[in-house]
Amino acid sequence: MLIAQVSDPHIKPPGRLAYRYVDTAGMLNACVRTLQALAPPPDLLLMTGDLVDLGRPEEYDHLKAILAPLGTRVLAVPGNHDHRDALRAAFADQGYLPAEGVLQFAVDGDYPLRLIGLDTVIPGEGGGRLCADRLAWLDATLRRRPQAPTLLMMHHPPFVTGIGHMDRIGLLDGRHGLAAIVACHPQVQLILCGHLHRTIRAVVGGRPVMTCPSPAHQVTLDFRDEAASCFRMEPPGFLLHRWQNDGLVSHVAAIGDYAGPFPFFDSDGRLLD
Numbered sequence: 001m002l003i004a005q006v007s008d009p010h011i012k013p014p015g016r017l018a019y020r021y022v023d024t025a026g027m028l029n030a031c032v033r034t035l036q037a038l039a040p041p042p043d044l045l046l047m048t049g050d051l052v053d054l055g056r057p058e059e060y061d062h063l064k065a066i067l068a069p070l071g072t073r074v075l076a077v078p079g080n081h082d083h084r085d086a087l088r089a090a091f092a093d094q095g096y097l098p099a100e101g102v103l104q105f106a107v108d109g110d111y112p113l114r115l116i117g118l119d120t121v122i123p124g125e126g127g128g129r130l131c132a133d134r135l136a137w138l139d140a141t142l143r144r145r146p147q148a149p150t151l152l153m154m155h156h157p158p159f160v161t162g163i164g165h166m167d168r169i170g171l172l173d174g175r176h177g178l179a180a181i182v183a184c185h186p187q188v189q190l191i192l193c194g195h196l197h198r199t200i201r202a203v204v205g206g207r208p209v210m211t212c213p214s215p216a217h218q219v220t221l222d223f224r225d226e227a228a229s230c231f232r233m234e235p236p237g238f239l240l241h242r243w244q245n246d247g248l249v250s251h252v253a254a255i256g257d258y259a260g261p262f263p264f265f266d267s268d269g270r271l272l273d
């Protein structure tokens with residue numbers, strides 16, 4: 001099974017730039033072209049939040065139009081830039097989101113991996129939360145299928161990244177609760193996150209966690225506490241998670257057209273010198 005993870009595309013209405021600079025739609029179109037060139041194609045597309053920039057229905061319409069050529073099922077969790085009910089309405093046809101309340105879900109039986117989505121959103125705020133109710137739902141959901149290899153997806157990563165301006169709007173509540181729960185559920189193979197617009201790896205409760213680069217702008221890598229909140233146009237990307245022979249391997253994929261491929265060896269199998 002091949003899973004593509006695309007996070008934080010921050011789609012605006014047609015013709016609008018994000019932060020007066022980033023053509024997020026054009027960059028997501030480039031991501032779609034890179035995904036279309038993959039062989040084999042991904043079986044599933046996971047989106048870990050900030051699908052759109054201001055949570056507006058017309059932005060979700062624009063997002064869906066950009067993704068349509070893929071023809072791939074999309075499972076999404078909300079980020080701080082999303083609007084719960086607008087996202088729910090936009091993806092109602094995908095058949096996995098609850099009809100009301102927080103956007104938490106488990107997709108069982110459709111794939112060799114079980115997929116669980118968590119909603120870390122605090123409406124109107126940048127930071128995130130996993131309250132006692134959301135954590136209790138997760139614990140109960142994991143307890144139901146302890147043998148099923150599982151991927152968790154959530155927008156705000158459940159660890160301190162060291163990038164101060166992002167940590168100030170990180171997962172402000174529920175980090176330790178989440179760590180305690182996943183520590184009891186070794187079927188959790190990986191926790192997939194967004195929000196950071198960078199690739200970062202950590203371990204929480206003994207389980208690996210990764211954040212995903214954005215197909216658009218990346219958050220500036222700056223560990224100074226006083227650093228301002230900034231982005232850079234570093235190379236855009238996405239993640240590919242490959243489940244084979246009961247093992248999960250994750251790749252970072254660059255978006256764009258690059259020179260190559262070039263052979264290492266000549267036609268006689270000699271290393272080119």
Ligand SMILES: [Fe+2]
Nearest residue numbers: 008050195197
């Ligand atoms: Fe974002």
Ligand SMILES: [Fe+2]
Nearest residue numbers: 050079080195
């Ligand atoms: Fe975010």
